[in-house]
Amino acid sequence: MAECLNKQKNLKKCNCTYPCSRKGLCCECIAYHLARKELPACFFSKKDEASYDRSFEHFCRINKNSK
Ligand code: SF4
Structure with a gap:
């Protein structure tokens, strides 16, 4: 499969700290x-x-009071 054209751009915004092969994809x-x-x-x-x-x-728990 071809490399994602947006991978490098996505990696600049990715906040994930878990070691993972899907990062940027x-x-x-x-x-x-x-x-x-x-x-x-x-x-x-x-x-x-x-x-x-x-x-x-977890997402709902931490965002239950935000609007
Ligand atoms: S799939 Fe991998 S890169 Fe994406 S959020 Fe989960 S751990 Fe992080």
């Missing part, structure tokens, strides 16, 4: 996490991303 990253009822690291703050809990529940 956002379509693969989203598909991987959605299949597990999770969201990618970029949906979380630096602090919350570092927990590696990417579950929908």
Whole structure:
């Protein structure tokens, strides 16, 4: 498969600290996490991303009071 044309651009914005081969390949990253009822690291703050809990529940818990 051809390398993603946007990989380098995506990597500049990626906040994920987990060692992972999908880094910068956002379509693969989203598909991987959605299949597990999770969201990618970029949906979380630096602090919350570092927990590696990417579950929908965690996302809802930390955002329940935000508008
Ligand atoms: S958010 Fe998940 S799939 Fe995406 S690069 Fe990080 S660990 Fe990999």
